[in-house]
Amino acid sequence: MSEEQRRRTDRVLAPVRIRVIGNDVSGVSFSEETITVSFNQNGARISLTHPLLPDDIVLIRNLANNIEEEFRVVGAFQEVFGSRREWGMEALNPESGIWGIEFSKPAEGIQPKVLIECAACKKATQSSMSSIEYDVLLATGLISRHCDRCKETTRWRPSEQTVSPDMIQDVRKAEPVTRERRKSKRLKLVMRLRVRTSWGVTDIAQTRDVSKGGLCFLSTKIFNATDEIYITLPFADNQAPVETKARIVWSSLASSGRYYGVAYVK
Numbered sequence: 001m002s003e004e005q006r007r008r009t010d011r012v013l014a015p016v017r018i019r020v021i022g023n024d025v026s027g028v029s030f031s032e033e034t035i036t037v038s039f040n041q042n043g044a045r046i047s048l049t050h051p052l053l054p055d056d057i058v059l060i061r062n063l064a065n066n067i068e069e070e071f072r073v074v075g076a077f078q079e080v081f082g083s084r085r086e087w088g089m090e091a092l093n094p095e096s097g098i099w100g101i102e103f104s105k106p107a108e109g110i111q112p113k114v115l116i117e118c119a120a121c122k123k124a125t126q127s128s129m130s131s132i133e134y135d136v137l138l139a140t141g142l143i144s145r146h147c148d149r150c151k152e153t154t155r156w157r158p159s160e161q162t163v164s165p166d167m168i169q170d171v172r173k174a175e176p177v178t179r180e181r182r183k184s185k186r187l188k189l190v191m192r193l194r195v196r197t198s199w200g201v202t203d204i205a206q207t208r209d210v211s212k213g214g215l216c217f218l219s220t221k222i223f224n225a226t227d228e229i230y231i232t233l234p235f236a237d238n239q240a241p242v243e244t245k246a247r248i249v250w251s252s253l254a255s256s257g258r259y260y261g262v263a264y265v266k
Contacts, residue, residue, distance in 0.1 A: 011131065013038045016099065018046065021210065021234070022058030022187060025051040029189040031234040033063070041103040043071070043090040043132035049083050052076070054144030055153040057187060059212060060089065060098070066244075067098045070212050075136040075143050088136040093212075117159035118147045124159045193217060193233040196243075207233065214246065214263040223248050223260055231262065 015035040061068040077086035117124040205219040
């Protein structure tokens with residue numbers, strides 16, 4: 001079996017119903033129900049009508065098991081039809097079990113290593129790639145990554161430079177820092193949500209930010225620390241509510257109400 005064949009053995013071609021929450025290319029918050037095209041332990045290829053910014057973080061929830069995790073936008077594939085496009089997503093927590101499948105551990109040393117360079121500053125590194133990054137690079141010739149020299153997210157492409165020991169050393173130093181940067185990122189999302197308590201207090205509030213472990217919302221109602229609440233996000237008048245149990249862990253005064261920090265209860 002060739003290296004390319006072994007690399008692809010854990011890929012599942014299946015439509016899994018998911019909900020994607022994030023910011024589009026204009027910075028506008030969105031929530032979209034869609035399906036996966038394919039997935040494996042390290043990422044997924046999904047179909048969306050909303051355009052995304054590479055290297056942004058989105059939340060993906062598997063609607064079959066309600067597991068929600070953070071994914072990084074690696075890049076875009078081809079347009080499917082109209083405004084719908086397929087996107088490559090990298091899982092920030094590959095061990096989460098979001099797909100409900102136990103993947104076999106990949107053999108050592110089969111991740112492709114590719115010499116790539118920043119299109120802006122020409123810095124080159126020989127980098128190991130996840131399968132989804134490799135697929136995007138093969139399909140488009142470009143992927144998006146953080147460049148330590150440019151201090152921002154830039155486009156990277158295959159490089160024709162000669163591999164040097166410095167290139168290998170640079171990427172070994174940079175990758176852990178990049179991972180930590182991505183994991184600490186929170187989604188600044190302004191969306192409507194419904195909040196209710198078991199004793200009847202209900203409010204249509206507004207989020208300030210969200211993460212896979214909880215969120216922050218603004219409300220004019222009074223809730224107490226440690227209160228158990230039920231939230232519906234996103235909230236729309238014409239949809240059946242899907243509630244998530246949570247607990248208020250902090251609050252602070254705002255000019256038009258109070259901010260509440262919420263942690264999901266599993």
